[in-house]
Amino acid sequence: MGMNLIETYDDLLCNCAELEEARKGGGQVKGLYAGLIGRGSVFLPYLTSDGIAFAPSRFIGYAENTVLGHGRLEGRHGWHTTTRVREILRAQFGFTIWNVVDEAANSHYQSFCGSLGIVPRRSKKTFWITPEVGDWLEQNTIDHADAHEEIAALEHDVLIDTSFPETTREAIVKARIGQGLFRRRVIQKYGCCLITEIEERSLLVASHIKPWRDCRKDPRECLDPENALLLSPTWDRLFDQGFISFTDRGEMIISDDLTQSTRKALGVRKRKIKLTRGQVAYMAWHREIHGYE
Incomplete structure (x- = not known):
C-alpha cells in the first residue's frame, strides 16, 4: 500500500471517523483498533458524542487510512506522521500546537483504555491539546x-x-x-x-x-x-x-x-x-x- 501523508484537516477528521467506526465495531477490526490505541505514544484527543477519544499519530497521519489496511503500510514511521499532524493543526488553528505530556489528558486516556479493555503499553504519552479539547479537559477536571x-x-x-x-x-x-x-x-x-x-x-x-x-x-x-x-x-x-x-x-x-x-x-x-x-x-x-x- 502507498504511504501518502494527509494534506488537509478534513483528511485528519476522516481518519478519526474511521477509528470511531472501528471502536464501535467488533471482530477483527475491533481487535486491530485496540492494538493501535494500546501501542500508541503520540495521540490527538478528540471529542465524541459520548466523551473523549484518542487517535494515534501513526494512524491519522496517513491519507485515507483504514484499520484493516494500516498494518500493510510499508515503512510507516511515527516521526513522519507526527510532523505532518503538527503541520495540519497549525494550518487549521493558526498557531503551533506541540504534542506534550499532559496529566489530565493521560488520565482520561488511561480511563478510555480501561473502558475498552485495552492494556496500554508502558511508555511516555504525549498529546496535542486543541482549543476544543483543552476547554473540555478544564471543564472535566x-x-x-x-x-x-x-x-x-x-x-x-x-x-x-x-x-x-x-x-x-x-x-x-x-x-x-x-x-x-x-x-x-x-x-x-x-x-x-x-x-x-x-x-x-x-x-x-x-x-x-x-x-x-x-x-x-x-x-x-x-x-x-x-x-x-x-x-x-x-x-x-x-x-x-x-x-x-x-x-x-x-x-x-x-x-x-x-x-x-x-x-x-x-x-x-x-x-x-x-x-x-x-x-x-x-x-x-x-x-x-x-x-x-
Whole structure:
C-alpha cells in the first residue's frame, strides 16, 4: 500500500471517523483498533458524542487510512506522521500546537483504555491539546468561574475580526483566565507558582500580565503564554490588583498602597523571580498602568 501523508484537516477528521467506526465495531477490526490505541505514544484527543477519544499519530497521519489496511503500510514511521499532524493543526488553528505530556489528558486516556479493555503499553504519552479539547479537559477536571462581563466587548471584536482564521478566533475567545487552552499552555510552560514554587495544579492561577480588555490591538496576546505569570491565588490577586509588580530583572516591586500590617499578615516581602524575554516586554506595560513608571 502507498504511504501518502494527509494534506488537509478534513483528511485528519476522516481518519478519526474511521477509528470511531472501528471502536464501535467488533471482530477483527475491533481487535486491530485496540492494538493501535494500546501501542500508541503520540495521540490527538478528540471529542465524541459520548466523551473523549484518542487517535494515534501513526494512524491519522496517513491519507485515507483504514484499520484493516494500516498494518500493510510499508515503512510507516511515527516521526513522519507526527510532523505532518503538527503541520495540519497549525494550518487549521493558526498557531503551533506541540504534542506534550499532559496529566489530565493521560488520565482520561488511561480511563478510555480501561473502558475498552485495552492494556496500554508502558511508555511516555504525549498529546496535542486543541482549543476544543483543552476547554473540555478544564471543564472535566476543575471548576472555574464564569467569564467577566468586561471582556464581552473584546470577544465581540475577536469574533468579527476576519484577519484571523475562524478557529483561531474561537480559540482566543475560550482562552479566559483559569480556562481552556491559555491556562494549560501556561502550566505546561512554567510548571509551578513563580514565587512560591507550589506545583499543585488546583492552586495555580494563569494570570495575564496584560489582561484581556487591553489586548484589542492584537487579540493573539490573549493566548500567548509569555503574557502570563503562573501564581498561587494570593500572589495572583496582589499582582492583578497592582499591589506588586516586577522589574525587568524579576525583582519584586511592592506598592506603597499595601499597608505594613497587610504585608505582614500575607507574608509579602521582596522576592526575585526569573522572567523570560517575552514576559519582560509585557511586564513593562504592567508597571506603567499601575503607576510604577
